[in-house]
Amino acid sequence: MRFIVLFLFASLLVNAQKNLSTPYEKGNQNQSSTYEECVDFYQLLDAHSEKIEMKTMGLTDSGKPLHIVVFSENKDFSFTQNKAVLLVNNGIHPGEPDGIDATMMLMRDLANAKIKVPKNTIVVAIPVYNIDGMLNRNSFSRANQNGPEAYGFRGNGRNYDLNRDFIKSDTRNSRSFQEIFHTVNPDVFLDNHVSNGADYQYTFTCIATQHERLGEKLGNFFKNEMYPEMVKDMLKKKIDVIPYVNIHGAKPDLGYEQFTDTPRYATGYTTLFNTLGFVPETHMLKPYRDRVKTTYEFMVTAINYTDANWEKIKLLRKENLEDFKAGKSYPLSWAIDSSKVSYMDFKGYEGGYKPSEISGKDRLYYDKSKPFTKKIPFYGNYKPTKFVTIPKYYIVPQxxxxxxxxxxxxxIEMTPISKNEVIEVEVYKINSFQTGKNAYEGHYGHYNTTVTKNTEKMEFRAGDYKISTNQLGVKYLLETLEPEAVDSYFNWNFFDTILQQKEGYSSYVFEDMAKQILDENPVLKQEFEAKKQADKAFADNGGAQLDWVYKHSKYFEKAYMMYPVFRVN
Structure with missing residues (x-):
């Protein structure tokens, strides 16, 4: 009887293990999970393991909720433990499903202790971020990709590229991600992708977030210790890792630059909260089974490194805030520092140009029968090109x-003003900007923005908000509220109403008023006459002269071009 019981138990265990095979494993290793299969798998895994919990989070544009799947070795699924947290995001571009399939296997293998189990790290995975795109399943939208047989679409249900939406948050997906992010407060973040662009021998490339944006202590640790050690670990597995090859329509033989992940991107956003971020990028032309394997192995490497160094990582994240105190300079924009160059042995393919059979014009090609290894330059350092002084706090009208x-x-922590109050503030006027001529992610965004600044005493109303920069989100505040920052709220069109005058004048009435204004203001009249002398076009244009007087008078609306967020030093 005892033998029969043991036999039945063993049979049940074997069946359970079989049921925990992923759709990828059950297929020919060129097939990716559907959304329904993915959710069903994690629900089964949750039921099977006490160390796994699947949680329903906020909504997406598809109407379906985001999920997170949490692995915790001690079965405690809270995020208040004294442990590191590693967050994995999958399927932001569902046509790049490597991470979706790899993470399903990873979480199961952690639950079953098939791989080394982290004792000091909680692993959190978003199974599918762009649910809408994954439901839009097809076999053709990734024209240049070698498998799998079917996959999702890059755009979400409203055709947003979610990896451009982390700052502006036009989608429910982004808003729900931010709730997840601040709930779990990850120390390390991975966002799994597949690359496009040049051809080369590598299966795996990686965007390691721009270390300078992290801050000095954390950035130096990330660049000089963490990332190199992870690359070494991958080499032990016979997997080469090189920086993401962001080259399209040209050969990488002459070298290339570090990708700059501004806050519109996943790791650019997470960097604002001192989270160490990586974007694994497998190569589109490599077999799907190889891409899934390398994605899996990089996640294992990241977990093991985080678990071994969790205390140092958490301490550096905390200490890093000292770099961003009121009165210090903060870099708003960056450019490649060409004086700092490293060289790597790049494994590519001989390539060149030959006449196209379509157009007859020269076309790029790679000859895979002629692999090479040659030293090429890599520019992996940025230098700041514009600074701002960190204010003590901002004031944002209600x-x-x-x-x-x-x-x-x-x-972001903020305090409402309790009663009407006059405060001396720094006021920005938008001096100049350029606007994109083509739609980009639902916006005609601004760039090359400049401001002028002056100090004024202004009255603020009870209920307006004071926002101290002495908080974890200080970099988020600076990157969104400083109009000259690349991904500022201003540049993403949140304040476009200030760019339009709301009041005007009738010329025949204002002509007499303008003369009176100049007669009563000799200094202004002198400036007006000097401008006529210096600018012939202005001197020949009566309307322009009248408008100049209007804009220099008390009648001209103060709100025009005045940025409605204020700084206090």
């Missing part, structure tokens, strides 16, 4: 509720 909602979503 009328800017859209901005306030986004700040609250990102757990």
């Amino acid at each position: 009328s800017q509720w859209q901005i306030i909602d986004l700040l609250k979503l990102n757990h």
